[in-house]
Amino acid sequence: MSLTEHERAKITDSVHSIQSARASLADIEDDKVPTVDEIQECLEDADKKLRDALRQTPGKKAGSHRKLEE
Numbered sequence: 864m865s866l867t868e869h870e871r872a873k874i875t876d877s878v879h880s881i882q883s884a885r886a887s888l889a890d891i892e893d894d895k896v897p898t899v900d901e902i903q904e905c906l907e908d909a910d911k912k913l914r915d916a917l918r919q920t921p922g923k924k925a926g927s928h929r930k931l932e933e
Contacts, residue, residue, distance in 0.1 A: 866920045874913050881910045 866874070885906045891899045 864920065866916075871917060874917055878910060878913050878917075881906050881913070885910070 885903060888896075888899055888903055888906075893899055896902075
């Protein structure tokens with residue numbers, strides 16, 4: 864099943880948000896947030912799965928029924 868351009872954009876935005884969250888948490892010490900490592904692992908897993916979905920699912924142009932402009 865193909866992802867539409869809109870779906871690909873939403874997933875890409877989510878990947879960027881996850882990367883931002885991971886970077887923000889990188890300097891947090893375990894003694895201050897005991898589960899920060901688990902959170903980082905969860906974010907890393909989500910990042911990988913979303914990137915895999917983008918790689919494995921071909922994009923489909925939204926509105927591909929429209930005539931192409933020359």
